Amino acid sequence: MPTFQTVRGMRDLLGEEAVAFTFIISKARETASLYGYKEVITPVVEPLELLSAKSGEEIRQRMFIFKDLGERSVALRPEFTASIARLTTTALKNEPKPLRLFSVGSVYRYDEPQRGRYREFWQSNFELMGSSKPEADAEIILLTNSLMQNLGLQGYTFKIGHIGVIRGILSQEGVDEKTQNAVLQRMDKKEYDEAFRLVQSEKARIMLQGLLTLKGSSPQETVEKIGAYVADYPKAKGAAENLNEVLRLVTESGCPVEFVEPAFARGLEYYTGVIFEVYIHELDIALGGGGRYDKLIEVFGGDPTPAVGCAHGIDRIALALQTQKTALATKQEKKVAVLPITEALRVEALKIAQQFRAAGVTVEFEVMGRKMAKALEDADKRKMDYAVIVGERELKEGAVVVKDLASREQSTVPIQKLLEKIKS
């Protein structure tokens, strides 16, 4: 007897949950189209070398790695960015910039499973390549805003920061990049003591500790305070100014930024500029996030290419929609059960079913050969709108019996008026 369970940390999505997933994916695709992002589909399985090039030590240790039958080291993608970077440096190398790319699909990380966190999870991913301007950062945040809005999420907010603030301080105090990465990783997990312990320079430590407590009465004020606080650190100050500009562009375009986090860090090592996450108040996990990564394309052998991108967690968004009991804005088409009274009438009934389907009406055809009472009972259970009963007597007159399963009304309807009747 085979195993009846899914692999630990992976799951089947059924019923309303599957509907929510396809709804979110369709909204992400719609957002991509509205913002001019072209969809690309990359493999789930990628060369290990590609995926481990710059994913961050932490993700590397959590990848599903194996050898294929040709002894190639491969892994399941833990995110989309490496695959997109490959495209940018190969097939799309000569495309005019900016390059706007969209992907959606499953990604894989060997994490401890918990609510909203799975080993197979789904992301929609947007990358904007070729622009170092704040309006590029703003666009990525604004499209995330559009997506959240179009999904019908309530009271979602953005948290925003700039990786250059911490890096600017650490660099100037002589902390090497590898240590910086380790510090940022700890800070991302809010393990501040462990993070600071990695920093040799006392001055840098004090500066970071001070950053943590910095807070204004508004996002704008917080950014100004950061700017003042790092006045002696030119790179960090430049980061604060850049953050200020992006913040202005997105807030004035109607994007709800709740707060600026001075010591904001995100796990992935490749960020170089503005970073952000989006939340709803009911959940303490981010629904999505992203940021600027101006050095990554070089790592993949491409020409220096400024870039900014984001990913949205579809599993988490589905959880958020469920938590907020959001009614999904999906089209509800009419559903009809077509029931031939006898076997001899199956062909005629099938033809009627095909007419309905050609007109966009959902038909569940009676394939069980059940008695009429049983079939009608079942149509009720399945929440069909109508039962169309194909009987010999009515058929001779070019008609069928239509039963409205909500009102229980029943009438004989000529076949050529059937669609009109059902669609009304």
Add this chain to the structure above:
Amino acid sequence: MPTFQTVRGMRDLLGEEAVAFTFIISKARETASLYGYKEVITPVVEPLELLSAKSGEEIRQRMFIFKDLGERSVALRPEFTASIARLTTTALKNEPKPLRLFSVGSVYRYDEPQRGRYREFWQSNFELMGSSKPEADAEIILLTNSLMQNLGLQGYTFKIGHIGVIRGILSQEGVDEKTQNAVLQRMDKKEYDEAFRLVQSEKARIMLQGLLTLKGSSPQETVEKIGAYVADYPKAKGAAENLNEVLRLVTESGCPVEFVEPAFARGLEYYTGVIFEVYIHELDIALGGGGRYDKLIEVFGGDPTPAVGCAHGIDRIALALQTQKTALATKQEKKVAVLPITEALRVEALKIAQQFRAAGVTVEFEVMGRKMAKALEDADKRKMDYAVIVGERELKEGAVVVKDLASREQSTVPIQKLLEKIKS
């Protein structure tokens, strides 16, 4: 420097090819809805035990198998049916029958890559559980027909057969099931000599050889000839009668069946009844296929459940659409480039962009900070319909400049009339 290539046998889908894929997937989803199939999303990674339960020896040897970090033997799904069978025997065990399930996604087989055959490929998959009636077989064929039709494929045809004809002969002549599977596998590959060499019974061999040459002037006639040919083999005869009934239901419902293949076999071991494939004349690989598998659910520990299903190869359908130069019936929305003349106007320009997007218009916002001439040239290259130029002078009067990039006409348009102008 990391590897720039995809894993052998896997590929990136870009531009028109990605558009074709999402188009096919959306049509498959639409077909599922029209026929009352509920979508389920199952993991790409499954327990090896589940996948190897009844996939056929051949597929087992071509799976991507590995151990996860918890030392579990897992594999990438080579098809959907095992996962769906799991669902049917667990989470959906108590759902009323018939159960109609739809899935779409990537599957994995370690085959020698060639035109139309990849190691990662995409399928849409439909399963109808609970009915042993011919109208259930007919439904699966008819929905495949609807999908091909809605995709715009020309001159596609169905090949249909019944696995019970060969099995009926072999069983009656004392050939055990394992040998039957091996024979069917060879016959599927048209390796008839190798197939017949496996059959000890001379009578069975002669019967199979005769089957190969059986041919009528129409599908109906071929089925009748099969029935007469196997008159002394009750099980095989029953299979021919069942095939005849399904054939009648689908052809009378407008499905183009080109021929009935008397010795039709499909690679997967689990088929028990009618089997079919769909082709276009320009390609010698099937675009999809399926059949009845009445014993499979039991293998997965469920109650005996008759079932019929099919899968469509999205990569191959995309190749077919490309071969036939089919214009994809996708909506073409208007595309607008929004270009602020100066940095100071970015916020106003972003607001205009957001208004367009809210109304369903695709906007590519100028994120490169380029001079107007350069930005306009780029908008041309990207085949935008309009450029909306946001300048200070016009903005003071609540207007912007709109340039029709096809006619090269340029006019000043009040912001509140912008949408009307663009959408006209």
